[in-house]
Each structure stands twice: as structure tokens, then as C-alpha cells.
Amino acid sequence: MRQAQRDSWQALFAFAALVAAVTLPINAEGPRIYVLGLGTEAILILLMLFLTAVASVRPAASDIADLMLLFFVHVGGYFALTLLPAVADGAGWGFWGLVIALWLLAWRLVTGLSALEPSNRAYAMLLKIVVPLIFGIWLLFLWEVVVVGTGVPAVLLPPPSAIWARITTSTDILWADFNQTFLKAVIAGYAIGCASGFLVAIAADRSPFLKRGLLPVGNLVSALPIIGMAPIMVMWFGFDWQSKAAVVVIMTFFPMLVNTVAGLAASDAMQRDLMQTYAADYWQTLIKLRLQAALPFIFNALKINSTLALIGAIVAEFFGTPIVGMGFRISTEVGRLAVDMVWAEIAVAALAGSVFYGVLALLERIVTFWHPSFRT
Amino acid sequence: MSAAADIIGYTPARPGMVTRFFRSSFVAVTVIVLAIIVIWYIAATFLNSPWQYEVFARAGEKPGVIEFVEATWSQERPVLPSPHQVGEELYKTIFETAPTSKRSLIYHGWITLSSTLLGFVMGTALGILLATAIVHVASLDKSLMPWIVASQTIPILAIAPMVIVVLASVGLTGLLPKAIISTYLSFFPVAVGMVKGLRSPDPINLDLMRTFNASRPQTFWKLRWPSSVPYLFVSMRVAVAASLVGAIVGELPTGAVAGLGARLLTGSYYGQTVQIWSALVLASVLAAVLVTLVGIAQRIVMRLMGVRA
Numbered sequence: 001m002r003q004a005q006r007d008s009w010q011a012l013f014a015f016a017a018l019v020a021a022v023t024l025p026i027n028a029e030g031p032r033i034y035v036l037g038l039g040t041e042a043i044l045i046l047l048m049l050f051l052t053a054v055a056s057v058r059p060a061a062s063d064i065a066d067l068m069l070l071f072f073v074h075v076g077g078y079f080a081l082t083l084l085p086a087v088a089d090g091a092g093w094g095f096w097g098l099v100i101a102l103w104l105l106a107w108r109l110v111t112g113l114s115a116l117e118p119s120n121r122a123y124a125m126l127l128k129i130v131v132p133l134i135f136g137i138w139l140l141f142l143w144e145v146v147v148v149g150t151g152v153p154a155v156l157l158p159p160p161s162a163i164w165a166r167i168t169t170s171t172d173i174l175w176a177d178f179n180q181t182f183l184k185a186v187i188a189g190y191a192i193g194c195a196s197g198f199l200v201a202i203a204a205d206r207s208p209f210l211k212r213g214l215l216p217v218g219n220l221v222s223a224l225p226i227i228g229m230a231p232i233m234v235m236w237f238g239f240d241w242q243s244k245a246a247v248v249v250i251m252t253f254f255p256m257l258v259n260t261v262a263g264l265a266a267s268d269a270m271q272r273d274l275m276q277t278y279a280a281d282y283w284q285t286l287i288k289l290r291l292q293a294a295l296p297f298i299f300n301a302l303k304i305n306s307t308l309a310l311i312g313a314i315v316a317e318f319f320g321t322p323i324v325g326m327g328f329r330i331s332t333e334v335g336r337l338a339v340d341m342v343w344a345e346i347a348v349a350a351l352a353g354s355v356f357y358g359v360l361a362l363l364e365r366i367v368t369f370w371h372p373s374f375r376t
Numbered sequence: 377m378s379a380a381a382d383i384i385g386y387t388p389a390r391p392g393m394v395t396r397f398f399r400s401s402f403v404a405v406t407v408i409v410l411a412i413i414v415i416w417y418i419a420a421t422f423l424n425s426p427w428q429y430e431v432f433a434r435a436g437e438k439p440g441v442i443e444f445v446e447a448t449w450s451q452e453r454p455v456l457p458s459p460h461q462v463g464e465e466l467y468k469t470i471f472e473t474a475p476t477s478k479r480s481l482i483y484h485g486w487i488t489l490s491s492t493l494l495g496f497v498m499g500t501a502l503g504i505l506l507a508t509a510i511v512h513v514a515s516l517d518k519s520l521m522p523w524i525v526a527s528q529t530i531p532i533l534a535i536a537p538m539v540i541v542v543l544a545s546v547g548l549t550g551l552l553p554k555a556i557i558s559t560y561l562s563f564f565p566v567a568v569g570m571v572k573g574l575r576s577p578d579p580i581n582l583d584l585m586r587t588f589n590a591s592r593p594q595t596f597w598k599l600r601w602p603s604s605v606p607y608l609f610v611s612m613r614v615a616v617a618a619s620l621v622g623a624i625v626g627e628l629p630t631g632a633v634a635g636l637g638a639r640l641l642t643g644s645y646y647g648q649t650v651q652i653w654s655a656l657v658l659a660s661v662l663a664a665v666l667v668t669l670v671g672i673a674q675r676i677v678m679r680l681m682g683v684r685a
Contacts, residue, residue, distance in 0.1 A: 231644030
């Protein structure tokens with residue numbers, strides 16, 4: 001690899017940025033503060049950061065350098081967060097030097113970790129989780145530091161800490177909204193929509209005529225902006241969660257139908273012939289062979305639908321709802337410019353969506369362990 | 377085929393004209409569409425009848441069955457408008473109204489279409505850029521890719537009203553905020569598809585490029601990019617549909633000023649079901665046309681690249 005022979009430019013630039021961090025003041029307003037004037041802790045941390053930068057310059061850095069990076073970059077990150085109150089009125093170049101150095105070192109860390117190819121399976125699995133996790137943590141860190149350091153108004157983008165504070169202080173509201181939108185509308189709609197899509201697909205499978213007609217129509221409908229049905233569903237089924245569940249049913253029905261029909265055609269002709277030589281009837285072939293072969297497609301639909309369902313339920317609430325629900329909260333709090341509450345709702349929705357998706361992905365891995373994409 | 381058949385001396389029984397006609401998918405689709413329209417009319421009759429009963433009861437009339445059914449199909453504000461009512465409304469607002477008027481669906485459709493297209497172009501560009509970076513930088517593949525997938529488990533549309541309002545508070549209104557939402561929705565399929573596409577060349581071809589001492593840009597432009605084109609078009613079809621959804625939802629919180637989303641919202645405020653349905657039908661037609669256009673572009677590009685379909 002050509003890349004591996006070069007010295008790490010991230011480490012080199014991080015070194016330069018660290019020099020800026022110790023020589024320039026960290027604040028721009030009032031009496032200037034220097035990092036080195038903040039006591040022995042600060043001096044020690046910066047010293048260790050310098051050492052880390054130097055140790056990780058070599059392309060194929062040692063395990064010790066990686067460990068140093070892992071530890072001191074995050075200590076440094078915590079240190080930078082403690083500086084935030086001092087720079088709230090305006091950050092100086094010393095502070096930005098520190099932030100840039102930390103960011104570059106974190107990048108260096110991720111690069112180093114990605115290059116590792118451990119033979120131990122558990123270790124490889126751990127690495128697969130740790131690397132994106134580090135990336136996510138640093139994304140949040142940069143968000144916090146940049147928003148506070150440059151003084152972005154909270155209306156535009158609140159820092160993660162403010163969002164977290166809002167989440168912890170209004171858990172009861174968030175829970176009530178989650179209960180209304182997710183536990184009632186999404187789950188009910190998702191179950192009904194997926195089940196009916198699946199059943200119609202099996203019915204269509206019995207009749208080639210129905211299949212030829214339904215498939216193009218289904219494909220077309222899944223490209224349509226079905227979300228626009230939301231106001232109609234609200235008119236038909238009232239303001240409560242039933243109308244939102246109805247929107248979710250329509251949104252999830254067609255992806256399930258199209259995917260299941262495609263999946264039922266996925267088994268080999270050879271395998272079907274084998275079933276025929278066993279004198280298996282239609283239902284035996286369906287349950288023992290074709291549904292099994294269709295599982296990857298069905299899970300694909302289940303995963304697509306998990307995000308569609310949340311979107312459908314939330315957007316449907318924009319068109320009318322009782323005074324509870326995630327979509328309702330988002331639209332009213334936006335009107336009051338209480339953006340931290342909106343972000344708190346979004347965080348809850350994101351968490352719910354990710355867990356929903358994650359559970360399905362895990363289930364898929366367990367049920368369709370035989371599929372080539374899981375056999376490594 | 378016939379030559380082979382002559383040699384073997386066997387021709388598979390060719391189905392008759394009628395059978396072939398009924399086996400073609402055109403007929404199947406037509407029948408399904410007709411069935412949907414018939415179901416629509418029946419549903420309209422049943423859903424609109426409670427109100428119609430009251431109307432006749434109040435007027436003290438005893439209508440016949442045909443008269444009653446016709447009445448349910450021509451209400452002012454039906455629960456479910458019948459297809460011909462939607463058709464009339466579409467004709468009226470598209471052909472009989474000047475395109476500059478605020479009552480014209482062409483006016484609203486154009487506003488939605490323009491932000492859809494802008495968002496689609498930006499999303500496709502962003503998706504290609506991200507995919508290129510991910511394919512070339514190993515650390516991005518490991519760290520960024522999981523987050524791109526995770527970003528789609530978040531109901532992005534839920535942020536749409538906030539993005540619009542927040543951008544409006546810093547003075548950014550009009551086309552761009554809506555296009556940003558479309559961008560967010562459409563970059564994902566392109567990024568995921570292109571990562572797959574840019575990795576699709578055989579290792580043997582990549583090795584060949586290495587034996588030519590080709591630089592990374594050369595490998596990219598001469599091997600990776602051409603072989604990713606089919607993937608690009610497939611993801612662009614998904615992206616353009618997602619982009620339209622983004623534009624429509626982006627129009628909801630702007631106070632229902634203009635666009636198909638605004639027509640949906642004002643329709644739901646004032647109970648104008650016919651208006652909602654005609655906006656929906658137009659949005660569906662737009663989606664179908666956009667997806668078809670991408671498909672046509674795909675066929676043309678593939679032919680220019682020398683691929684025989």
C-alpha cells in the first residue's frame with residue numbers, strides 16, 4: 001500500500017496545532033487566559049498530547065501508540081469540554097488549536113484502528129463497534145465545542161448538552177409522546193401493514209394473473225408519495241392514534257407485498273423440482289422451501305418498513321392530533337422556537353428507530369444465518 | 377430457434393392468440409387498474425352514504441337507488457370523492473386555469489417539482505462524493521458508513537418543519553430549505569448504491585489496472601466509474617421518488633403558501649377532499665414521470681456506453 005509508507009499527516013498537523021494551543025490565548029474577550037496558566041493538570045495533559053502526537057507520526061505505529069491515542073485523546077477531549085465555560089463569550093485561537101489537534105488525533109486513531117486486521121474474532125467484532133462509536137462521540141464533541149465556542153444561537157442549533165438536559169428534565173412528556181406515537185400508532189400500523197402485505201402476496205402467488213397485474217402496480221405505488229394520504233386518513237379515522245396507524249398500514253403494505261412476491265420467486269427451479277419429486281403439495285413447498293428462500297426479501301421489507309412506519313406516524317400528526325404525540329410536539333415546539341425540545345424528540349425518535357432497526361437486523365442474522373452475506 | 381426446432385423435429389405447442397393476449401402483463405395491469413377504479417366507486421358510495429341519507433331525510437325525499445348512488449358521487453365535500461370528481465377538478469385546475477394563478481395546479485406542481493429537482497441533483501452529487509470518499513479512504517469506510525446507515529433509521533422527515541422554520545429565522549426561505557430536505561432524503565440511496573457500484577469491478581480488472589501502473593484517479597475514471605453506472609441509475613430512481621416526498625413534506629410547515637404539500641394542508645384545513653385527492657393524483661403522476669425519465673436516461677446512457685440490453 002502506497003499510503004502506509006508515508007508519515008501520518010494528521011499527527012504532524014496535530015503537533016503544529018498543539019504548538020498553537022500552548023502559545024495563543026484560549027479566549028477572545030476579556031483578560032486573556034493561556035492553557036499553561038491553568039495549573040499542573042493542564043500542563044500534564046498537554047505534555048501527554050504532545051507525546052502522543054509524536055508517537056503516532058510513524059505510519060505503522062505500535063500498539064502502545066494506539067493505546068496512548070485512545071486514552072489521551074479522550075482525556076484531552078474531556079479537558080476541552082471543561083474549558084468551555086471560559087470560552088463561552090468567544091473562543092481564541094489557542095482553544096481552536098487544541099480542538100483541531102484533538103480532532104486530528106482522533107482521526108489518526110480511527111485510521112490506525114481501521115488498518116488493524118485482528119485474527120481474533122471477538123476482537124474484530126469489538127473493533128467493528130468501537131470505530132463507529134469513536135466517530136460518533138467525536139461528532140458530538142465537535143458539535144458541542146463548535147456551537148458553544150462560536151456562539152451559535154440556541155434557536156439555530158442547540159449544543160448536545162442542552163438537548164441532553166432537556167431530555168432528562170422532561171422525561172414524562174417524552175414518554176407520553178413516545179407511548180402515543182410509537183407504542184400505539186407505529187406498532188399497530190406496522191403489524192397490520194406487514195401482515196396484510198404478506199398475506200396478499202401469498203394470495204397473489206396462487207394466481208399468475210394477479211401477480212402480473214399487482215407487481216407493476218405495487219412497484220409504482222411504492223414510488224408514490226403515500227405520505228400525502230395522511231390528511232385523508234386523519235379525516236376518516238379521527239384525530240387519535242388510529243388514523244396514524246392507518247397511514248402506517250398504507251405505507252408499509254406495498255413494500256412488503258412487492259418484496260414478498262419477489263422473494264417467493266427466489267428459490268431455484270432445481271430445488272422446486274426436488275420438492276416435486278418428494279410429491280410435496282403446494283403448501284408443503286411453500287412452507288418448507290419457498291418461504292425460507294423468501295426470508296431475506298421479507299426481512300428487507302421489514303427493515304425498510306421500520307423507518308417508513310416512524311416517518312408515517314410522525315408526519316400524520318402534523319395534520320391533526322390530540323395534544324400528545326411526537327409529531328404534535330415537534331410542530332408546536334417549532335412554532336414556539338423551543339428548539340431543544342424538538343431535538344429531544346428527534347433524539348428519542350432516532351433512538352427508537354435505531355433500536356427497531358437493530359432488533360430486526362439481529363433477528364435477520366439469527367433466522368437467515370445461511371445467507372451468503374452472513375457467511376464470512 | 378426454429379432451426380433447432382426443425383432439427384429436433386419438435387415444436388412446443390404455441391399458445392393461441394387469445395391465451396397469449398390474456399397472459400400479457402399489459403392486460404393484467406389494465407384489469408387490476410380497472411378493478412381499483414371499480415372498488416373506488418363502490419367505496420365512495422358506501423363512505424359517502426351516511427351523509428347522503430341525512431341530506432335526503434332532511435329534505436323529506438325518498439330517492440331511488442340510482443338517484444341515491446349518483447348523489448353520493450357528486451357531493452360538494454365527500455368523505456371519498458369519486459374518480460370522475462377528481463378528474464374534473466384536475467382538468468379544471470390544470471387546463472382551465474392560467475398557470476400563473478394560485479388556483480392552478482401547474483403553478484403548485486412546478487414549485488414542488490423545482491425543489492424536488494434541485495434537491496435530487498444536490499443529493500445525487502453528495503451521495504457520489506461520499507461514496508467516492510468511502511471507497512478510497514479505509515478509515516471512512518469503517519467509521520462513516522455505519523452512521524450513514526444509522527442516519528436513515530432516524531425519521532428525517534420529522535426534522536423537516538424544524539429545518540424550514542430555523543432556516544427561515546436566519547433569512548433563508550423559498551426553494552433552498554425544501555431542497556435541503558430532499559437532499560437529505562435522496563443522498564442515502566445514492567451513497568449506498570454507489571459504494572456497491574464503485575466496488576463492483578472484478579479484482580482481476582483492478583489487478584490489471586495495477587499492472588498498467590494506473591494511478592488512483594485513472595483507475596477511478598476508467599474502471600470504477602464506468603462499472604458503477606448501472607448502480608447509479610438504480611439508486612437514482614429511488615432517490616428521485618424520495619426527493620419528491622421530501623419536497624412535499626417540506627412544504628407543510630411553511631404556512632401552506634405554495635406547492636403540492638400546501639394544497640394538501642389547506643385541503644385538510646377546509647375539508648376540501650377533492651382538492652386533496654387531485655393534489656395527490658398530480659403528485660403520483662409526477663413521481664411516475666420522474667422515475668420513468670430516470671429509466672429512459674439510463675437506457676440512453678447504457679446504449680452510449682455500448683451495453684446491449
